[in-house]
Amino acid sequence: MTDAENPRDYASLKFRIAERAGGLPRRLTQVASYALEHPDEIAFGTVASIAVAADVQPSTLVRFAQSMGYQGFSDLQDVFRSRLRDRILNYDERLEHLRQHDLNATKASVIFGGFSDAAQKSLNDLREKLDPAKLEEAVEMLAKADTIYLVGLRRSFPITSYMSYAFGKLGIRNHLIGAMGGLAQEDLSFATKKDVVLAISFTPYASETISLSQAAHARNVPIVAITDSPFSPLAPIARTWFEVTEANFEGFRSMAATLSLAMTLTVAVAERRRNPKN
Amino acid sequence: MTDAENPRDYASLKFRIAERAGGLPRRLTQVASYALEHPDEIAFGTVASIAVAADVQPSTLVRFAQSMGYQGFSDLQDVFRSRLRDRILNYDERLEHLRQHDLNATKASVIFGGFSDAAQKSLNDLREKLDPAKLEEAVEMLAKADTIYLVGLRRSFPITSYMSYAFGKLGIRNHLIGAMGGLAQEDLSFATKKDVVLAISFTPYASETISLSQAAHARNVPIVAITDSPFSPLAPIARTWFEVTEANFEGFRSMAATLSLAMTLTVAVAERRRNPKN
């Protein structure tokens, strides 16, 4: 079985694992998937600790290593360690690697680079200017809300739909407005001043998002907004609002920063509800 | 001596070593300089092997670790290892870290930092391992498709809903499956081999996404998949698939990398349709 030649670098090993995993016994498959998912654990852990984490017997780990063609677990572990060594050590090589990639870069991979850059830049921007006090205020409002109404259309809809999903999982009552049905108006008209509207809209502001928010505002429903400019129609009516300017590539704006903020609000609100005040 | 709180991250430790190295006994100074010069030896080696390499006694290494405020060598070694494992810091570690530098860090802003780090890391990971050839193949398939069926539920739904929106704006015929209505099966059953299914699913794979994709595959509809492991049920049925592993913070996975890839596919497909072949 030991093919005499077995992978000494992580990439080949990963390939071999993926290749053989199909025809492997149950427990060994379990190890295989754990290994690919937690390579760092394999690199630094001990047989015992990994066994616990992967929920198998220590002996299974050894058998797995052997079935991949190694003499024992330690042998296989070396490969996982080499991955970490190489990664940090050759930072220069990494740049070189990127530069080479650029040479035979396809159109699509250039686009990917562009979007990734835009995402990174957006994240860095928001990190610099996000005001913790405002964040705190928004979390407080949302945590106290009876029901959270999520308003976002078009480009913002993925954000609100994510929040709705996450809030749902966390057991926080929420209402996703303007999904598909179209009868958004109806839903939002139930909102009272004990609820909170979280409105998300960017240039060019979807008119429905704005009119819905304004209507809610007219009925004294407090509003938290995420938007991209002090001139946004959401700014004047929101009790607190965040300015998030996403970088764009070829006219397509990133959503990374907004999403990061959305996740933060979601989790922080859940956290606040668990231990209020503080 | 043990200052009760001693560095748990490499940067702070490095600083402390440099700071104290001056007033240290001969042998300990020797260890200090060796440690700073060969950090990965410390991370990977054993007390015995490092002792030989640094030309000191094993016990000296232990004394060094203790003089830096750690309980023993293993304790100090953990810090050197943390440098290599690019794990996202968890909430407690982050709080601890910020306590020293940034005093007015609120709970929510700590969370925001965590999500931003997770997003950045995910993007970097994907940048390194995304294969341009695969990307090209997927773009080609999608560009030739009659209709693109977008399949993604739960956590993946924001992604597909974004793509549906963007494709729509670009005039590319697409069908968003499993939105809200629930009659997803119906929609997808119209797909033929001239269409393409773009399926997105991550652990734990939403059963409906999987069964829909399998049904389409059985009818010879080509599939492009975005998933997180070679063991994903989407991998074997997809004609081409992308492995995207998002970093997570406190159990909530980032979506930044997936989104970046999704935007790339969208724009690249539109581009390809405008100038085909190329």
Place this chain on the structure above:
DNA sequence: TTCGCCATAGAATATCTGTTCCATTTTTCT
């Protein structure tokens, strides 16, 4: 010098580590 103190070397030790082995269960094939 002589004393006292700290640093060091190196052996001793108790713990932990990877590996092996065998009985038991599960799967496969006839």
Place this chain on the structure above:
DNA sequence: AGAAAAATGGAACAGATATTCTATGGCGAA
């Protein structure tokens, strides 16, 4: 359904590991 083969769990074991301990060496102060 029964027999053979494979896979698994769990304990046993030999070797390696980090740490502790003690004797020795070096150095400054009186």
